[in-house]
Amino acid sequence: MLESAAALVEEHAALEAQLADPAVLADLDLVRKVNKRYAALGPTVAAYHAWHAAQDDLAAARELATEDASFAEEVPALQEQLSAAEDRLRRLLVPRDPDDDRDVILEVKAGEGGEESALFAGDLLRMYLRYAERRGWRTEVIDATESDLGGYKDVQVAVKAKGTPEPGDAPWARLKYEGGVHRVQRVPVTESQGRIHTSAAGVWVMPEAEEVEVELDPNDLKIDVYRSSGPGGQSVNTTDSAVRITHLPTGVVVSCQNEKSQLQNKESAMRVLRARLHQMAMDEAAAASAEARKSQVRTVDRSERIRTYNFPENRISDHRTGFKAYNLDTVLDGDLDPVVQSAVDADEAARLAAVAEG
Numbered sequence: 001m002l003e004s005a006a007a008l009v010e011e012h013a014a015l016e017a018q019l020a021d022p023a024v025l026a027d028l029d030l031v032r033k034v035n036k037r038y039a040a041l042g043p044t045v046a047a048y049h050a051w052h053a054a055q056d057d058l059a060a061a062r063e064l065a066t067e068d069a070s071f072a073e074e075v076p077a078l079q080e081q082l083s084a085a086e087d088r089l090r091r092l093l094v095p096r097d098p099d100d101d102r103d104v105i106l107e108v109k110a111g112e113g114g115e116e117s118a119l120f121a122g123d124l125l126r127m128y129l130r131y132a133e134r135r136g137w138r139t140e141v142i143d144a145t146e147s148d149l150g151g152y153k154d155v156q157v158a159v160k161a162k163g164t165p166e167p168g169d170a171p172w173a174r175l176k177y178e179g180g181v182h183r184v185q186r187v188p189v190t191e192s193q194g195r196i197h198t199s200a201a202g203v204w205v206m207p208e209a210e211e212v213e214v215e216l217d218p219n220d221l222k223i224d225v226y227r228s229s230g231p232g233g234q235s236v237n238t239t240d241s242a243v244r245i246t247h248l249p250t251g252v253v254v255s256c257q258n259e260k261s262q263l264q265n266k267e268s269a270m271r272v273l274r275a276r277l278h279q280m281a282m283d284e285a286a287a288a289s290a291e292a293r294k295s296q297v298r299t300v301d302r303s304e305r306i307r308t309y310n311f312p313e314n315r316i317s318d319h320r321t322g323f324k325a326y327n328l329d330t331v332l333d334g335d336l337d338p339v340v341q342s343a344v345d346a347d348e349a350a351r352l353a354a355v356a357e358g
Contacts, residue, residue: 015037044089097173105156107157115148121151140158141258208274209277216277224243228241241265242256242262254273313328320343
């Protein structure tokens with residue numbers, strides 16, 4: 001497995017040569033594609049060279065130890081370095097999600113619980129916005145339907161990395177584990193008796209797809225326009241600027257009303273539609289792959305309860321990984337990395353086990 005990295009080293013060198021080719025540099029789309037792959041291979045190539053260097057250092061120390069006993073004292077430490085280098089390279093060689101370097105469209109939707117669920121959906125949205133800010137990502141609210149008390153019945157936000165992120169640091173690589181049902185336990189603002197209620201909100205995360213990746217036939221689209229509405233159903237615009245797009249072959253319906261322009265709302269709706277259709281194709285592929293099912297921590301079923309937010313105990317619990325912490329307030333303020341990392345680690349362990357079994 002480790003020696004298979006040699007092919008990636010050769011590919012990395014070939015990509016470097018391409019980036020110096022004037023013919024390649026003249027094609028901006030190709031440059032972006034080559035750059036992305038080149039950056040993605042960088043850590044693996046560095047780990048491969050570090051592994052070989054550790055092998056050479058250990059071999060040299062053992063050889064010199066036959067002539068000078070002082071070199072023998074270095075052998076245990078060099079063995080540990082080689083073991084660590086092997087472990088890092090092995091982890092980098094585990095098959096990765098091909099969408100890990102993508103940006104995402106994240107949707108939070110209120111579930112059972114009425115206004116309390118909508119308020120919790122708003123809490124989740126703020127958590128993701130603050131998490132994105134901590135990681136240096138850009139965010140853009142694509143569409144939102146607010147509730148009467150200031151929560152959200154439904155909200156969609158695009159999350160984009162700045163520049164070319166390191167492998168495993170792009171929005172999809174971190175946020176894909178957030179899909180599912182998030183349950184909250186707390187005393188709602190609407191509760192006069194001080195009783196703890198349980199409600200939930202759903203989160204759906206989709207890798208954002210490019211136009212060229214998801215072809216949409218205009219004949220497959222039914223486009224309706226209507227007036228935007230706010231909390232309580234009141235009209236917030238005097239023109240038919242809101243757009244609803246139905247993809248007839250799949251029945252997927254997307255609507256956007258945030259922008260004042262019908263054209264802008266249509267473009268936003270098309271972005272969400274492409275992401276949903278791309279996600280559907282991914283789900284179908286995962287369902288057909290036993291290995292993907294076994295290694296995948298994230299859920300493709302939005303009805304699966306993945307996490308509980310218990311306000312009285314200030315506790316957050318992830319039901320897939322067993323993660324539990326009593327710092328719910330800081331997590332909701334965007335300190336989400338430890339929770340996400342528990343899912344990343346569990347997923348990586350499953351993938352390593354699948355490779356070992358294979």
